[in-house]
Amino acid sequence: MxxxxxxxxxxxxxxxxxxxxxxxxxxxxxxxxxxxxxxxxxxxxxxxxxxxxxxxxxxxxxxxxxxxxxxxxxxxxxxxxxxxxxxxxxxxxxxxxxxxxxxxxxxxxxxxxxxxxxxxxxxxxxxxxxxxxxxxxxxxxxxxxxxxxxxxxxxxxxxxxxxxxxNAGITLVVVGITPLSFVVAGFIAKRTFSMFQLQSETRGEQTSLVDEMVGNQKIVQAFGHEKEALERFDEINGRLEKASLRAIFYSSTTNPSTRFINSLVYAGVGVTGALFAIQGRLSVGQLTCFLNYANQYTKPFNEISGxxxxxxxxxxxxxxxxxxxxxxxxKPDAKDAVVLNEVDGSVAMQHVYFSYLPEQKLIEDFNLKVLPGQRVAIVGPTGCGKTTMINLLMRFYDTDSGEIDVSGHPITEITRDSLRASYGMVLQETWLKHATIRENIAMGKPEATKEEIIEAAKASHAHGFIKRLPEGYDTILGEDGGSLSQGQKQLLCIARVMLCLPPMLILDEATSSIDTRTELKIQNAFAKMMEGRTSFIVAHRLSTIQEADVILVMKDGKIIEKGNHEELLAAGGFYATLYQSQFAV
Ligand SMILES: Nc1ncnc2c1ncn2[C@@H]1O[C@H](COP(=O)(O)OP(=O)(O)O)[C@@H](O)[C@H]1O
Ligand SMILES: [Mg+2]
CATH class of the missing domain: 1.20.1560.10 (ABC transporter type 1, transmembrane domain)
Known part of the structure; x- marks a missing residue:
């Protein structure tokens, strides 16, 4: 079956x-x-x-x-x-x-x-x-x-x-002996196949171990795990040697044995042919021709099995x-999907339900009304659904039920491209392409002038370190930013958004890898950028969100508190506890 x-x-x-x-x-x-x-x-x-x-x-x-x-x-x-x-x-x-x-x-x-x-x-x-x-x-x-x-x-x-x-007689001899070749080759192939399979499995095991060790060498050393790693490697290496030797031993018998059979065919043709020739039923030339054929005939069989x-x-x-x-x-955009040109910046979420896995409920009955230009901060423990909410706003995922409106349009009725283009997004994970710094910053606005690019870099405080690079703005970045620090990469991503200045902003732990001093400076730049722009800010450091118009405190996919900094402190709930724990000296 x-x-x-x-x-x-x-x-x-x-x-x-x-x-x-x-x-x-x-x-x-x-x-x-x-x-x-x-x-x-x-x-x-x-x-x-x-x-x-x-x-x-x-x-x-x-x-x-x-x-x-x-x-x-x-x-x-x-x-x-x-x-x-x-x-x-x-x-x-x-x-x-x-x-x-x-x-x-x-x-x-x-x-x-x-x-x-x-x-x-x-x-x-x-x-x-x-x-x-x-x-x-x-x-x-x-x-x-x-x-x-x-x-x-x-x-x-x-x-x-x-x-x-x-000559039909000799042809019969050739056809009669050849099957022997298949039997032998098939027998060996079966043995060899399982050996090679074992070899490649073991090799795969070894590769993933090396990959794991190289990728995490720092952690391996930090936890003093070198000896265990070496032992594991030795053990796999030993098994690989055994499997390889056995595989090669069996497979190396294939060639001699098929050659042996081929020689049998050759000899068979030689002997029968000679007998025919002596009887005068075959010329010497025809015998030569047959011997050549006998040689040619068996070769493709071996090739074909390979x-x-x-x-x-x-x-x-x-x-x-x-x-x-x-x-x-x-799912493609609806045919009558509108292209969002004028974005006023209002966002509304009504009775939104969403979960990645049906059996694991996450966001339930989420309601939110954001006025144009409002700054919305989202806080809450890891895994409470902050990034998920952003995913829904950007329509990386569709809601299970409920509606999200941007500028008065349900987002399912807006083209994805225009919806996403109306947000400027900076995430914790950075994405840089293999190109110059200039091209990386200008990704969302390829026609930007040099001055504009430098302006954006200055605003995001990236200009300083870019200037110190040997090639400046023409430095070519390696895969995923190459040797830049995580914080520097994040600054470049921020510069990218500063250059485009889309009508709405999403910052998901955008400053998490930047030192506090630089963060404070960027804060000013962000503040300027957010003026008049609806913004969603997810941050761990509460200092970065105190100025928000609305702070949402999330837990298990729900909003448990909502208000501005003073109101939430006064309420003495989850936010107040969180704030005191961060700023307690
Ligand atoms: N692609 C995914 N598939 C399944 N579960 C996910 C996925 N992304 C996130 N989750 C789960 O959803 C929950 C919320 O995640 P997330 O919104 O990323 O949290 P955070 O508030 O830290 O940003 C977590 O429990 C997480 O494990
Ligand atoms: Mg997150």
Whole structure:
């Protein structure tokens, strides 16, 4: 049952692959044609050799003129074969890399259109490996399939036909002995496969250990965990050695044993052929031709068995990519969705319910009315749903029920792009691209002038450290900010928002990695920026939110207190306790 399902899945994947190949039908047909030509030409050469031998046999009987003609013909055939093979390979490569490019493009586009919930719930490493490693493996398999599978099958069929046309008896000998080769190869392959599987599993284990250790070396050292890590590594390394040796031992017997069988075939043809030749039923030239065929015949069998595993592997990889490509994309904007141009800055949340997992209730009956230009601070213990609320405002997630309005429009009736563009967002996690500092700051406003960029950097107090970099604003940042400190990265993200100045602001622990002194300075910049802009500020340090118009105190997805700093202190509730604990000396 399980096996049948697997087959079924392989078949479906194969069909999908065919759909991608269809676009390149011209190359496919050309490639198959060229494969046929190559095979026929290759099979013709032994016949020519046989003919030549027949012109040589016997002392003083050599017909040089005839041999010369054959030689010339042979040269032409060999050249033609080489040319056909070359063009065929070009076609195959063109097809494979075309398909690979199409698939990668589609997968990448899919990632851009996936809902945030998918990205949150799946390992990023896994997605990367699907788009990079799996597609590569798939390409290898596909290319091998194109180049070796067709020619292999055709060589087998062609050789059989050519042999039958010369002598049926010897052909029977060849066909009779070959199955032995499969039995032996299959037996060894089964053994070897499980060994290789064990080897690659162990290697995977080792990789993840190294990854874990390198990534967290500081923590490993801080907790004095080096010895345990080394022991674990040694143990895995030992197992890997054993598994590798065994895998290599078994697999290294494949070649000698198949060669042995091939030699058996060769000897069988030699002996029967010699007997036929003595009886005069076969010329020496024809025997030579047969010996060549016997050699040629067994080779594709070995190749094909390799190709089949490779193809199965490729299909498995393709299935993983298709899984990603076929993932449900984010629900598109409603057809009549409005583009938010004039944002007055009013936000209202009415009876909003939301949870990431149906069985884990989070936000329940959340109500909030924010007037244009109001500063809303959100505080509460970790995990109480502050970021979740921001996710809902930005429509990274849709509410389960209830409504959120921005500027009087329900956000489900606004295009996502225009909704998100009306917020400037700075988060605790920073995102910088591999580009210059200037480009990173100007991300939301690529047409910004140099002066504007410097202005924004000054406002966010990033100008100081940027100036001290050897290349200043033209410094190229590495992946994710490279060697900048977390705080510096955050300053750059703040500068980015300062440059765009969208009508509303969201700061989710935006200053969490910045030292208190710089934070105080940025506070001023933020204060200026927030003037007349509706802002949502999530912060741990209560000092940064005292000036807010409304402070929401959240707990378990609900608002438990609401008011400004003085009111909340006077109320003597959760906020007052929190405040006193932070400022108690
Ligand atoms: N993508 C997610 N999938 C499932 N649960 C999540 C997800 N993101 C956050 N949560 C859970 O929702 C709760 C609220 O998280 P969050 O809003 O990030 O808290 P915080 O107030 O610290 O910002 C937490 O219990 C968290 O574990
Ligand atoms: Mg948070």
């Amino acid at each position: 399980e096996k049948r399902e697997k087959r079924q899945k392989q078949k479906e994947t194969f069909k999908k692959v065919l759909r991608y190949i269809k676009k390149y039908w011209f190359y496919l047909i050309l490639s198959i044609l060229l494969a046929v030509i190559t095979v026929v030409l290759t099979l013709y050469i032994p016949i020519l050799i046989g003919d030549a031998v027949d012109e040589i046999v016997g002392a003083g009987h050599v017909d040089f003129a005839a041999i010369f003609v054959i030689l010339k013909r042979m040269a032409v055939v060999i050249l033609a074969t080489a040319a056909a093979q070359w063009v065929m390979n070009l076609c195959n490569n063109k097809m494979t890399y075309g398909v690979v490019q199409d698939i990668r493009n589609e997968a990448f586009q899919k990632i851009e259109s996936l809902p945030i919930s998918y990205l949150d719930a799946h390992s990023h490493g896994d997605m990367v490996s699907r788009i990079i490693a799996d597609v590569d493996q798939f390409a290898d398999g596909l290319l091998m399939g194109f180049t070796q599978f067709f020619t292999g099958v055709m060589t087998i069929v062609g050789t059989l036909l050519f042999m039958l046309s010369v 190709v089949v595993t490779e193809l199965q592997n490729a299909l498995a990889c393709a299935a993983r990519i298709f899984e990603l490509i076929e993932e449900e994309p984010e």
